[in-house]
Amino acid sequence: MSTVWQDIVRNAISLRRELHQHPELGWQEQGTAERIRQQLSALDIPWRVCAKTGTVACLNAGSSGRHIALRGDIDALPIVEQTELDWASHTSGCMHACGHDGHTATLIATASWLKAHEAELPGPVTLIFQPAEEGGHGAREMIHDGALENVDEIFGWHNWPALPFGELICPDGIVMCGNGTFSIRVIGQGGHASQPELCRDPVLGASAITLALQQVVSRRLAPQASAVLSITSIEAPSAATVIPGEAKLGGSIRVPDENTRQQLNQLIEEIAQQTATAYGLQCEVECHPRYQATINHADAASRVRHCWRQLYGSDAINHSLPVPIMASEDFSYYLREIPGAFALIGADDGNGHDAPCHSAYYDFNDQLIPKVVRLYAALAGAADDQLG
Structure with a gap:
């Protein structure tokens, strides 16, 4: 396991907990956006403002290969946190109760790894840091502001406490209502x-x-x-x-x-x-x-499952939880525009990560960060021989 990889994961966990302490509601994510842009600038990854508090960055922009996008959402919820964790929210009545802090930190960690292997990427990779997923139609506004320009395919994920840790659901067709x-x-x-x-x-x-x-x-x-x-x-x-x-x-x-x-x-x-x-x-x-159903494209979903099996084995694909999940996602906007897939990945490791999303007792499982970075790296075609 490389020192670079260990540093990337450690920094991502630190960032995740920092973001958790300073949550911001949809369309109010100025501080979150500033931290994201600081991280991207430090990595020498070009970025632009998109839909006010959103950010779009691109790696290997000049390549003629297949152009994929990876998405992370950044907004929090109007919930009073009850976890009493060291990194609990400092903002009264506002909490990252759905794991968007973890999704954001995972995408920053992915950016770090892809930047280190940018010359090996077969095509451009767009990173979408999207505001206002929680009912604010942030994906729609990101699309209107050009987030999918020249993108061929998009991928996203959501942590899911109802699934055992590391088990993935990414069906062909509908995944969320x-x-x-x-x-x-x-x-x-x-x-x-x-x-x-x-x-x-x-x-x-x-x-x-x-x-x-x-x-x-x-x-x-x-x-x-x-x-x-x-x-x-x-x-x-x-x-x-x-x-x-x-x-x-x-x-x-x-x-x-x-x-x-x-x-x-x-x-x-x-x-x-x-x-x-x-x-x-x-x-x-x-x-x-509000949102339409999140419906995966079969080829893209198959590729996600293939990569996950290659990384973690056939047992890491969950076949028992019925789909569609009744929760909803504005990732559906992206999948109505271009091919792509959205996955649910289990967070319940038996160590207190079973509180459901939108619960005042919820906390993102940081151990998901390295697992999903490996998935994103595989989808992007980056080397993973040094990944932990």
Whole structure:
């Protein structure tokens, strides 16, 4: 194992923990972007600003070989961290609870290794440090600002605490579902709690709508459909003796394709309206599309699996976890533009890295960094004979 490789991994872990201490929400990642650009400049890798807080760098730019891109996301979440780790967040109410700090550090480590072997690369390699993955459509804005210019193929990954450490999922076709949100305003007539007959109770109506909608997937879609509909919030603030005038519901859907999205959105509208009418109420429904499903291209996914098997053996490919995963990813934007693949890689090593993404107790498993750098190096065609 080379000293250079050991230094790259050690520096990446240090950077990851530094980023974890200073998380920034989507489209606010100025400090994170500055650190990324400092690292790239120190490596003498040219970069440019892309989509405000995003950064695009390129190695071996003059080559005529196949041009691949590697992506890391950089934003954090509005979560109060509860880990009490030495590198816990210093920013109140903000936390890297999804591992984007680790994805960023891994891409910087990859940049270090590829720069040391730039002359051996068969083609150009673009490094995409993308902001605002968590609902901010950062990938879409990076594409609009030219992040994929002249790129032939793109690869990305996400750590996954629900998988055993080092096991990879990268199927041909859909790997993660699309998503959407909806809001329902239930409008009634408020009044004294002792006189419900003079009121039109929106709390009761909202409760009925909640129960009806939670049965849509099990009773209105085919059992084979990979879909989720969840009511995630109910708001009807009032006093203990007052029936309020309105209530608000919020929720989320997960869908494998746009036909299922349209079907679910139509059912949400119909069921909410008809249930409200049955309770003497009115309602307003708004459905908001977010991300489409993340759908791998077969050739690219096959290459990822081949490289992982070559590096870590056939047992490192997971065949047991059902796909698609119901979580969503804006990497889907890239895969709608050019060929590529997105992988999930297990983080659970039995040493406290099983807290799910978006949990206040989550922490990225730093031991994933060298494993994924080796994958990225293999995809880029860089030498790995000295890698650990």
